[in-house]
Amino acid sequence: MSDQELEYARLLKRRHLISSGFEWGCRIATFSALLFLGILLLGVVWQAWGWLDTQYLTSFDSRRPKAAGLLAGLWGTFWLILFTAIFTVPIGVGAAIYLEEYARDSWFTRVIKVNLANLAGVPSIVYGMLGVTAFVRMFGWFSAVDDLRIETYLGFGTLAIPLPLGRCLLAGSCTLSLLILPIVIIASQEALRAVPPSIRHASYALGATKWQTIRHQVLPAATPGISTGIILSLSRAMGETAPLIMIGALTYLAFAPGNLNTPMDGIRDPQLILDAPFDMFTSIPIQIFNWVGQPKSEFQHVAAAGSLVLLVLLVLFNATAIVIRNRAQKRITW
Amino acid sequence: MNTTLNDPMDELAPTTSSEPATEKTERFVKPVAPVEIPETASLSVDAATKVCTRNLDFYYGNNQVLFDVSLDIPEKSVTALIGPSGCGKSTFLRTLNRMNDIIEGTRHTGEVLLEGTDIYASEIDVVLLRKRVGMVFQKSTPFPKSIFENIAYGPKVAGLRNKARLAEIVEASLKRAALWDEVKDRLQDSAMALSGGQQQRLCIARTLATNPDVILMDEPASALDPASTARVEDLIFELRKNYTIVIVTHNMQQAARVSQQTAFFFQGILVETGVTKELFTNPVEKQTEDYITGRFG
Ligand SMILES: Nc1ncnc2c1ncn2[C@@H]1O[C@H](COP(=O)(O)OP(=O)(O)OP(=O)(O)O)[C@@H](O)[C@H]1O
Ligand SMILES: [Mg+2]
Numbered sequence: 001m002s003d004q005e006l007e008y009a010r011l012l013k014r015r016h017l018i019s020s021g022f023e024w025g026c027r028i029a030t031f032s033a034l035l036f037l038g039i040l041l042l043g044v045v046w047q048a049w050g051w052l053d054t055q056y057l058t059s060f061d062s063r064r065p066k067a068a069g070l071l072a073g074l075w076g077t078f079w080l081i082l083f084t085a086i087f088t089v090p091i092g093v094g095a096a097i098y099l100e101e102y103a104r105d106s107w108f109t110r111v112i113k114v115n116l117a118n119l120a121g122v123p124s125i126v127y128g129m130l131g132v133t134a135f136v137r138m139f140g141w142f143s144a145v146d147d148l149r150i151e152t153y154l155g156f157g158t159l160a161i162p163l164p165l166g167r168c169l170l171a172g173s174c175t176l177s178l179l180i181l182p183i184v185i186i187a188s189q190e191a192l193r194a195v196p197p198s199i200r201h202a203s204y205a206l207g208a209t210k211w212q213t214i215r216h217q218v219l220p221a222a223t224p225g226i227s228t229g230i231i232l233s234l235s236r237a238m239g240e241t242a243p244l245i246m247i248g249a250l251t252y253l254a255f256a257p258g259n260l261n262t263p264m265d266g267i268r269d270p271q272l273i274l275d276a277p278f279d280m281f282t283s284i285p286i287q288i289f290n291w292v293g294q295p296k297s298e299f300q301h302v303a304a305a306g307s308l309v310l311l312v313l314l315v316l317f318n319a320t321a322i323v324i325r326n327r328a329q330k331r332i333t334w
Numbered sequence: 335m336n337t338t339l340n341d342p343m344d345e346l347a348p349t350t351s352s353e354p355a356t357e358k359t360e361r362f363v364k365p366v367a368p369v370e371i372p373e374t375a376s377l378s379v380d381a382a383t384k385v386c387t388r389n390l391d392f393y394y395g396n397n398q399v400l401f402d403v404s405l406d407i408p409e410k411s412v413t414a415l416i417g418p419s420g421c422g423k424s425t426f427l428r429t430l431n432r433m434n435d436i437i438e439g440t441r442h443t444g445e446v447l448l449e450g451t452d453i454y455a456s457e458i459d460v461v462l463l464r465k466r467v468g469m470v471f472q473k474s475t476p477f478p479k480s481i482f483e484n485i486a487y488g489p490k491v492a493g494l495r496n497k498a499r500l501a502e503i504v505e506a507s508l509k510r511a512a513l514w515d516e517v518k519d520r521l522q523d524s525a526m527a528l529s530g531g532q533q534q535r536l537c538i539a540r541t542l543a544t545n546p547d548v549i550l551m552d553e554p555a556s557a558l559d560p561a562s563t564a565r566v567e568d569l570i571f572e573l574r575k576n577y578t579i580v581i582v583t584h585n586m587q588q589a590a591r592v593s594q595q596t597a598f599f600f601q602g603i604l605v606e607t608g609v610t611k612e613l614f615t616n617p618v619e620k621q622t623e624d625y626i627t628g629r630f631g
Binding site: 104105196198199200201202203204205206207208209212216217220221 | 540
């Protein structure tokens with residue numbers, strides 16, 4: 001063997017050592033992350049044990065830890081996310097389709113695209129300030145008139161929209177929508193970009209219009225990616241606290257928006273459904289935040305139970321995202 | 335150690351064999367036409383012109399890739415476009431159904447006439463044009479839908495809703511594309527499950543379903559195995575009886591087998607056009623001769 005060969009043989013041992021060292025480094029990174037997560041989860045479950053029961057889920061907040069419950073927060077979060085989704089999905093997906101499929105590559109669209117990424121990184125508290133100005137106070141446009149509202153009779157009840165919106169649930173949803181719109185748009189853009197151009201070309205070559213191509217080829221293929229993006233950003237909105245507190249969400253509330261405490265209430269009196277968006281509100285993370293700050297030590301358990309509920313909801317939400325994605329992907333394989 | 339492991343350094347060592355060095359210097363002259371020319375490789379004299387281009391220049395941004403191309407494409411025949419890679423065959427093909435419109439920053443001067451009408455005129459509807467001038471791509475691109483839905487797509491987007499009529503069209507198109515027998519029992523299965531050759535015939539059937547006059551094919555068989563290639567070639571050969579076909583190919587044999595007219599492109603210039611038989615046996619230009627004898631490209 002030549003000297004060179006001996007040198008290679010010596011180096012080979014070192015190369016293998018570095019290779020397996022790297023593997024172990026990655027392994028440790030993964031397991032330490034999992035370990036912390038596990039400890040966190042165990043801690044929450046341990047603290048919440050015995051406190052998370054039907055009483056907790058069906059009663060409102062109280063000064064007495066044993067009587068305190070999450071009902072107002074559950075309803076608040078439900079309404080918030082419902083309206084956030086209603087605002088975000090059409091606007092977010094529409095904007096992404098425009099930017100990816102219609103907008104020509106110009107100076108203007110490039111500026112928009114870059115700034116979307118910047119907007120996605122803006123701290124949520126800034127969106128809270130924006131929400132107060134734009135939705136709660138509506139720039140002071142309507143301050144001249146007291147108690148101004150637009151009323152429309154809808155057959156089963158009256159829709160009364162106050163102007164300005166004030167510290168209501170809808171103002172919260174609008175703010176959360178602004179917060180997650182950049183993320184939804186970016187995720188949808190990526191999903192649209194992942195659709196192979198050849199599919200579009202084949203569709204055009206068969207005499208389809210642009211809309212038909214988007215409707216029948218591009219959107220179905222992009223649906224898994226788009227819906228994953230939507231659900232992930234909605235679950236982010238679900239956990240947001242700071243902007244909602246700025247908007248004026250109440251930390252202590254002993255009723256659900258619109259006094260709609262069970263779904264039956266809404267069937268009995270549909271007017272409650274129309275009132276809910278304009279009512280005061282709280283949400284699960286806000287209630288948790290409030291309990292954690294309480295002096296009585298039992299409230300720590302109440303807060304832990306709330307965290308557990310929020311975690312379970314988030315897991316369910318993300319699991320739906322995965323199921324939707326896998327279902328849609330089964331139909332679409334390139 | 336050296337005996338079992340293939341040391342990469344070995345390749346750098348000078349070889350003792352003299353085989354490559356001597357053969358390169360020797361000028362081996364092949365016959366003009368290395369391909370067999372079938373009798374079908376000629377045109378009937380009375381064929382009318384279906385599509386023609388007049389002084390067509392084409393640019394991607396500032397990069398001109400077609401120079402003054404004037405070509406007549408006769409009706410109900412196969413015209414083959416040949417030429418080295420990057421010479422503008424695909425670009426030329428795409429000008430014929432305005433697929434280049436989709437690419438940003440392209441422009442052209444000159445005319446493309448379909449039955450005497452300029453297809454770039456403002457009153458021409460591109461959607462309608464592409465229905466009349468269909469296109470089959472190099473890589474088969476079935477939609478991730480059922481076989482039936484793939485074929486029915488063209489008529490459906492054009493507005494046909496009648497179920498029975500759609501079923502008729504699907505059957506007729508698949509039969510014409512010689513695919514019916516292979517898929518008739520699984521029309522509802524995903525088109526993605528078909529083999530490569532079947533997928534390409536599906537794409538041809540899909541184009542036929544829109545009832546076009548002209549079919550453009552960009553290397554339709556280049557990704558297929560020999561058996562599938564032969565089937566697609568047979569199909570093209572059959573289709574020329576009813577359709578005007580323009581096909582891009584790198585395969586001289588294929589050009590000779592399926593086409594009646596051949597056009598040779600070189601660096602964006604249409605060097606020579608002629609009846610396939612003539613062009614392959616008796617090229618006028620030196621460049622054409624060099625290309626078809628395989629001296630470059
Ligand atoms: N979308 C595009 N944008 C810019 N330039 C392009 C584009 N498509 C092709 N070109 C350029 O135009 C020239 C002709 O390309 P074209 O694809 O028409 O060649 P071709 O003859 O089909 O080649 P091949 O045989 O390899 O398919 C090439 O120089 C290529 O780089
Ligand atoms: Mg090409």
